[in-house]
Amino acid sequence: MGMTMKEVYVFRLWAIAFRAVRSTIAFRAVRSTIALTNVLTLSLGVFCWQIRPSFASNTSPFAGRSLEELQQTRSRLITQLETPPSPSPKASFFGYFQAQQQPPNPEIIIPQLQAIEAQILLEKRANDNWQQALHLATEALETTNTAPSSVPTRKKALFLWQQAINNLQKIPQNSLLASKSSVKIKEYQQDLQIAIVQLKQAKSSVLAKIAQESGLSQDAMITVCRLTRDCVHLHGNNTPTSPASLIKVPIAVALMHKVKSDKISLDHTLYVQPGNFTEDNSSIQSSQKYPLKTLVQEMIDHSSNIATNELIDYLGYNYINQVLANLGYDVTRVNYKLMGDQIMPSNPGQGKNSLSSDELTEMMVKIYNQETPGSKELKEALSRQRDRKLGFAALEGKKAKWLGEKTGENSLVLGTTVALSVDGEPYIVTIIDNQSGIDDIMRNTISKIADYIINNGHI
Numbered sequence: 282m283g284m285t286m287k288e289v290y291v292f293r294l295w296a297i298a299f300r301a302v303r304s305t306i307a308f309r310a311v312r313s314t315i316a317l318t319n320v321l322t323l324s325l326g327v328f329c330w331q332i333r334p335s336f337a338s339n340t341s342p343f344a345g346r347s348l349e350e351l352q353q354t355r356s357r358l359i360t361q362l363e364t365p366p367s368p369s370p371k372a373s374f375f376g377y378f379q380a381q382q383q384p385p386n387p388e389i390i391i392p393q394l395q396a397i398e399a400q401i402l403l404e405k406r407a408n409d410n411w412q413q414a415l416h417l418a419t420e421a422l423e424t425t426n427t428a429p430s431s432v433p434t435r436k437k438a439l440f441l442w443q444q445a446i447n448n449l450q451k452i453p454q455n456s457l458l459a460s461k462s463s464v465k466i467k468e469y470q471q472d473l474q475i476a477i478v479q480l481k482q483a484k485s486s487v488l489a490k491i492a493q494e495s496g497l498s499q500d501a502m503i504t505v506c507r508l509t510r511d512c513v514h515l516h517g518n519n520t521p522t523s524p525a526s527l528i529k530v531p532i533a534v535a536l537m538h539k540v541k542s543d544k545i546s547l548d549h550t551l552y553v554q555p556g557n558f559t560e561d562n563s564s565i566q567s568s569q570k571y572p573l574k575t576l577v578q579e580m581i582d583h584s585s586n587i588a589t590n591e592l593i594d595y596l597g598y599n600y601i602n603q604v605l606a607n608l609g610y611d612v613t614r615v616n617y618k619l620m621g622d623q624i625m626p627s628n629p630g631q632g633k634n635s636l637s638s639d640e641l642t643e644m645m646v647k648i649y650n651q652e653t654p655g656s657k658e659l660k661e662a663l664s665r666q667r668d669r670k671l672g673f674a675a676l677e678g679k680k681a682k683w684l685g686e687k688t689g690e691n692s693l694v695l696g697t698t699v700a701l702s703v704d705g706e707p708y709i710v711t712i713i714d715n716q717s718g719i720d721d722i723m724r725n726t727i728s729k730i731a732d733y734i735i736n737n738g739h740i
Contacts, residue, residue: 347457348404351397358394362387407456410448414462417445418469425476432487432737435480442473481514484740487733488515495726501714502638502696505730505740508650508707510643513740517639520612521713525689526584527696528634530644531613533577533662535601536592537655540573547574547658556628557590560621565591574658581662581687586619590626593618598630610644612637638711641698645709649684649700663687663700670720672699672710675727680704680735692717699727703734 421441428434446469452462488503492515497503502519506512540547550570558567563585565571571579576592579585593601593615601615616632647653648660663685666673672686676699684700684707696713710730712723734740 348401348408351401351404355394355397355401358390358397362390362394403453403455404457407452407458407462410451411458411462414445414448414465414469417441417448418472421445421472421476425479430479430483430486432480432483432740435476435483439473439476439480442469442476445469446473484513485515487740488513488730491726491729491733495729496719496722497712497714497726498716501712503726503730504638504642504709504711505734506642506646506709508646508709510646511739512639512642514639517642518612518637520635520637521696522693522715523691524634524636524713525691525694525696526586526619527641527687527689527698527713528613528615528619528636529580529584529589529689530641530687530698531605531610531636532589532592532596532601532615533581533655533659534608534644534648534653535596535604535615536573536577537653537659538604539596539600541654545573547577547655548572551576551591551595553587553591554594554627557587557594557618557626559586559590559619559624559626561586563588577655577658578662578665581659582665583667584688586621586626590618593630594628610640613640613644638696638698638713642709642711645698645700645711649707649709660685671697671723672701672727675724676701676731679728679731681731690717695719695723697723697727701731703731704738708734708740 418441421438424434424438424441428437446466449462449466449469452458456462488505492501492503500516500519502517502521503515504512504517539545550572552570553565553567555567561584563579563583565576565579565585565587567587571588576585576588580588580592598616605613605615613636614632615634617630617634618626618628620626620629644653648656648663651657653659666686666688668688669686671688673683676683680703682702684702686697686699688695688697690696694713694715695717696711698709698711701708701710710727712726714723730740
């Protein structure tokens with residue numbers, strides 16, 4: 282059996298050492314042996330270096346920490362691939378080992394070169410996104426700190442923060458910039474939340490200015506929402522002194538949920554108890570039977586108190602309020618029946634009714650988005666409201682189309698929630714003020730809000 286190259290090298294080295302020991306005195310022999318042992322160690326190191334590719338094939342050839350290091354590694358690989366083996370010297374001992382040097386193996390270098398080229402391309406794109414994100418963030422800060430506070434400037438800052446985050450999110454997880462981008466995303470997301478708050482404040486300032494110019498009180502509640510739930514609020518979470526007939530919308534919502542969950546037909550009839558009689562201008566009379574559909578329509582489009590009171594008895598306060606709570610309404614509650622100028626219905630309830638412009642607007646958004654049971658019937662009832670002296674009148678002659686409305690008024694409060702559209706996009710506008718007899722002020726407010734939407738394309 283033939284000897285391997287490594288075995289030949291080791292054999293020759295020990296033969297030399299043996300002859301040296303035998304032909305010299307002990308001291309010189311020991312010294313020669315030590316010297317030759319050093320030669321052996323060095324020579325084996327050279328040998329292992331020569332054959333290292335076979336032991337290190339699984340090691341990444343471009344574990345760089347920057348794009349520059351990757352490019353330098355690529356240059357070294359290209360140089361290895363293009364440089365032929367050096368001539369083999371024959372005279373020296375070490376030259377013998379050099380004579381055995383193998384030429385560069387393209388099968389190893391070319392795949393490494395292809396991989397590093399792909400990584401360099403990835404890092405260049407990542408660096409472009411990184412630099413663009415930094416630029417956008419700088420522009421967002423300049424917009425926030427130097428431009429006047431207004432809806433357009435706050436929207437611009439918000440957009441810039443969103444774009445900066447989008448650029449950072451495009452950086453792949455296997456990029457050298459991945460960890461830095463992850464930290465920067467968290468930083469920019471905090472800035473984004475601040476920008477969102479600042480935009481809401483700017484929008485609220487628009488509503489506050491409109492309310493002041495129109496003559497509403499300082500605690501007037503206004504909520505304006507697109508059906509996409511892009512909303513603007515002014516005291517939207519506050520509760521008015523009384524919701525008046527606006528409370529009929531949540532009662533209708535609760536009724537439609539019962540109809541759906543219990544599979545009840547809207548043609549199902551109810552007998553209107555005499556005790557639920559009070560003054561109103563509807564066609565509903567006590568001691569008569571009416572289908573549920575008729576009662577809910579009369580409650581909305583004719584604002585019938587009698588129909589409302591009968592539906593409260595039919596559903597029960599606990600059921601109504603449980604449905605509202607399940608739907609996420611924390612403020613809106615029905616605890617008391619409706620009455621006219623003088624006649625109090627029997628078993629009127631305890632406590633008072635409550636809602637907010639924010640929650641009433643959300644109910645209307647769900648109705649017009651077809652997200653609540655009976656949306657079709659409720660939209661029809663809202664579009665047939667007989668009282669049209671507020672929202673309907675305010676939008677006449679404008680580039681805003683009135684879609685439907687529910688108003689509410691008593692001696693303590695005046696409010697309305699209006700569905701309208703501008704250039705085909707629906708909006709819900711809810712305004713409630715703790716004062717009565719201000720029809721002209723309410724119309725003026727609705728008109729100004731519609732004009733702002735028409736002129737700016739948003740609010």
